[in-house]
Amino acid sequence: MSFLNTLIPNLNGSRTEAAPERRPRHQIREDEAGYTLTVYLPGVTKEGLEITDENGDLTITGKGTAKLPEGLSVLHRESSDAAFRLVIAHDNTIDAEKIGAELKDGVLQLTLAKTESAKPRKVAVS
């Protein structure tokens, strides 16, 4: 971890205390059909990313960004090499079979469809 990150824990919007893993910056938006989860993962490729859904927890983990080429020396560092982990508890209100994932320009976008039982229902009054 860089010196700067210990000085300013929130520098890149994630918690970078002594923890070996960091929590990437993310946003969740909800609409009637489901949720859109946007995770900012600069430098991360498809190969360095793992998404699992188990027991009502959606987990996104991966390795940090690629190592520097040899022969380069660091003058100033704010980014982190630490592995990342993001756990979203959804309590099985989303359909695990319908999770869509797209990674583009360091942004992971997950579309999570609500299960039928989690969708709002109108109750007709007789």
Next chain:
Amino acid sequence: MRYIQFIQPNGRSASVARLGGRFGSDGFQNEVSWLVGSARDQFPVDLYEDKENTYVRAELPGVTREGIAVEIIDGSLSIAATRTQKTGAGEETEKLSRLVSIPDEVQADKVTAAYENGILTVTLPRKEEIKPKKINVSVN
């Protein structure tokens, strides 16, 4: 999201070598911003070097390539970008910018930039050092 552009009046004389050991308890406001512009609400920047070049690596996930502006102003590197996100019906645009003091004189006309996987890498070739001139002093 706030949009801050912080330009240190003496930015051009900033030297990376002075970074170490000079952070105070309010280090953010003085030394850090002095070196690389205001850091809060902005994107992380790394500085590397090898024999020929200085490299600035900026984490800018999800910005539009066309909207990335890289400029050399008065010995500093200015990086500006925009990120547009869909928010249901509308769109939300986030403006990001940062001013980075460059430690060495660069060949401004040979600066290149590449954007891959959300990371902008700017390569700044260093000016060739002027060879030391030998001056003969005649002593009477």
